[in-house]
Structure formats: C-alpha cells, structure tokens
Amino acid sequence: MIVVYHKNNRISKVVSAENKMISFDKSGTIASGLLQLATAFPKSKIVWCDEVCQEYINLKHVELLFHHNKMMLSYSPGDSAYFGRKIGYVEESPFIVINKKVLYPTWQMSSLVGVVHASLLLKIEGRIKADNDFDYYLNSVAKVCMPLGLLCYSEPKLLTKTAVFEGKKASVFTLFKFVKQHYKTRWVWLLFLNLLIYERSFPIVAFLNIVFFKSRYKKSIHLDAIAVNSSLKVVDKGSLDVIIPTIGRKEYLLNVLKDLAQQTHLPVNVIIVEQNPSEHTVSELEYLTNETWPFVIKHTFTHQMGVCNARNLALKQTESEWVFLADDDNRFDCDLLELVLNGVKKYGSEVVTTFYPQNKEPKVFKETVQWSTFGGGNSFIKRTLLDKVKFNMAFEFGYGEDADFGMQLRNQGIDILYLPKPKILHLKALIGGFRTKPVFAWDKDSIQPKPSPTVQLYKILHLSKEQQKGYQTILFFKFYTKQSFKNPLRYYFNFRKQWNQSVFWANKLKERS
Known part of the structure; x- marks a missing residue:
C-alpha cells in the first residue's frame, strides 16, 4: 500500500505501508503523480489523503474495506459533494444523494481521502486526462469507469473521526464542463434551462464555454482484465429459499417449479403466496401436493391482493442463508442458483440482480456493475438483511415498490450489483385470472395526477x-x-x-x- 498526502493541489509526501518515506517528484499534478506511482508499484493499493485529515485516516482498515481490486473508495463528511446539489438537475440515479453514515454506492468521489488499485490507474492512463483539479479527475474516473465495472463507494470508515472537513466545491463553469464531458449533450441544455427556471440564474458564459470540451466516453477503456476475488465471506452454508407471489398463472408457475427442481444447487424451501380475491375459492395449485418435489414447498393462500403484501408474507417465512426473489413467469437454466452463489462469493456482495431479458431482448451491460434499481422478480439477497427492509405497502398496485426496496437496502449500507450471467428469462406472461382493476382514492378527481x-x-x-x-x-x-x-x-x-x-x-x- 502506498499513501499519497497532498496539500494545495500538490503532492506533499509519499509513504509506504510501513510509514517509510518514498522519494518522489512532487512538481506535477496529484493525478499524474498517482499514475507514476501506479507504474512503479503496479500491484499496490494507492491511497490519497489531504493533509487536513492526515491524523484521522484509518489506514489499518483499508485492507478490510478494499476487499478486491476493482473498487474505488473515497469519503468526505461534508453535507454536499464536489459538484453540490445542482448535479441533481441532470441525473436522477440513486448515486446522487449520498448517505454519509454508511457505505454508499456513488461515482461522486472526494480528494479528502480515498483509495484505488494501481491496476485501475494503469488501465485509464492516457485515456482519461490527468486534470490539474484532483477532485475533477477523481469524479471523472469514477463516472467513466462505473458503467464499465468499477465499483465506487463513499466509505465513512476511511476516517476514524466524524469531524466535518469541508472539501473543495466545483464552480458553475466546472459543472457545465463535467456535464458536457460525461453526459449526452441534451443534458447541458437541460441544466441551463433548470438553472434558469428554478435558480433564477443565467449562466450563459459557462454554457457557451462547453464548446471547448469533448466527451470522455469515446476513449476505449476495458477493465475486464482486473481480477476480482473478494476477501469477504458472504456465503457460508449456501442454503437458499425461493419466494414466488402468484395469481392465476397455474401453468407458468409449474414451469418455474420444474426449473427449480432441476437445479444443480437445490433450494431448501420454495415459498409460494397464491392470491385470489374471491371469498369462497380455494387453491388451484393441486400439483404442489400431488407431485413430488426435491424441496419443501410452503404454500400460503390469501384473499388479499397485492404483490407487496404477498412478498412480505413470503419473506417472513424464509429460513435459509440466501433468498431468491422470483416471479411466476420466469424461466432459467439448471445452473442458475449455483452461478449466482459463485458470483456473490467473487464480489463479496450481499445483494445481486441478474440479467432479466424478455424474449430476444439484447444485453446492454456485459460487465458486473452497480445497479441503479432492484428487481423484485430476479434478485438474490442475504436473509439477515430482511430484518431491516420490507416492501412498502404505500406502493401497492402502483409503480416503484422494487426501486424503493432497493433504496432501503442502500441506506442500510448495502450495494446492489448486476450480474450479466446467468440470465433469467422474463416471459412477461399475460395477466392471470382473478384480477380486478384497483380503485385509487384519486380516480374520481377532476384533475388526474401526473405522474402516478x-x-x-x-x-x-x-x-x-x-x-x-x-x-x-x-x-x-x-x-x-x-x-x-x-x-x-x-x-x-x-x-x-x-x-x-x-x-x-x-x-x-x-x-x-
């Protein structure tokens, strides 16, 4: 591990993990200095730290926190990040509002304190400019590389003290430059319009200044050669339960059970919550008891409709180490569960979402990346996390319950990773029987709400x-x-x-x- 201390946008000293001084040319930018150190120490973690928080950096915990090489961690305990609140006008993702109390996924990095592996710096050398502004450089690296598989986090445990150290803030010129270089051009126009409408500002000079800058996404960067082998142990026994809410899809559900029965790594329990609003009806799923299955089937029959309620009922019945949140119109290969468990071991992740295409839908993300939402029908979660989260009943019969569940996890310090392999095919079956259109309190309003x-x-x-x-x-x-x-x-x-x-x-x- 190499530790780089800096002051006034210049490197002040470089020390080894044993706290021995390393001779180094400090005349260049901090970014160029990191690149030189990566070349000299290609198998090392490169830590940076502003001298203002030198006595509070938690070097002893870096090895534990940085549990594989395809990561980038930083932390600033201040209320806002480098680009401030205005970056929200151009990005709606969950990576903008950072929960500073927990490990939180975000591309918004800080020069105050952080760590990255030398192998990442070597991959981007010559492809991302080593900017004079170190904060701009760090944010640029994370923004470009996050969709390519670099896992980026705000990590409060990098500091031993929670005192507020105010980091550097970007000017409006820098904000427009960053948006031009890291987003589609239309977002520059939208930023200008939003600032005009909501901030009553007219940053015409900053807006026109963007003509001097080009997108940084056109450079070819590949991170797949960076090995990932997490030192965290997230799988012990590897036992797994499956939950499936269902309504009126008898044949589809049967196919899901057959796919589960063929798994190379069998689930322990399959928990099915069957819904039917008609009071005098009984279950139509006779094959649950008429056929023999290589797992325990826990079957709940309820007249209360709603997927949020059904999933919450099922989650309360789970017993195993891991839980697979499935849907009743999924299809998958016999090695799904085995491959997913291998994936969570590799990345040390406690929540993953799989590739979930409809028929003939192409794959957009081919690398494991930090996911911006959560899939209620194609996700795996460590059961211990379920004590802190549940599906919010306020979203019942509407949209957003999956995304809200994902945000509950992130705010508990749990990231959600997307695995490009294996895939779960989503048949998107026609709506099953026994369904009636929900009645909302606003249905009879003369002015209908928009959005929902x-x-x-x-x-x-x-x-x-x-x-x-x-x-x-x-x-x-x-x-x-x-x-x-x-x-x-x-x-x-x-x-x-x-x-x-x-x-x-x-x-x-x-x-x-």
Missing part, C-alpha cells in the same frame, strides 16, 4: 429537490405531444395542476409508508 402518485412518492422519498425538479422539466416536455390540446400556455397550467395533484396524493401515501 406512487411514482411521485418514490421521488419524494429518495431523490433530492433538484432531481425532482429536473424530472418535472423532462415530464413537461415528454407529455406535451400526447395532450389533446396544443396551446402551450393552457398545457402549462394544466400540467402544473396535475403535478400538484400528484404531489398531494404522494404525500398522503407517504403517511402510510
């Missing part, structure tokens, strides 16, 4: 004010062409009423969450 109150609820619970406003701007333009009237002024006032109605009902739902 459950979608709005997710935004209120988990996004920043800037992210919510940015979403509102996009929604305004998105629905303009779908309206029956085209008068812009009339559309604006109607949209505002619908948005306010959505916020009203979302806050009503929030009271139930």
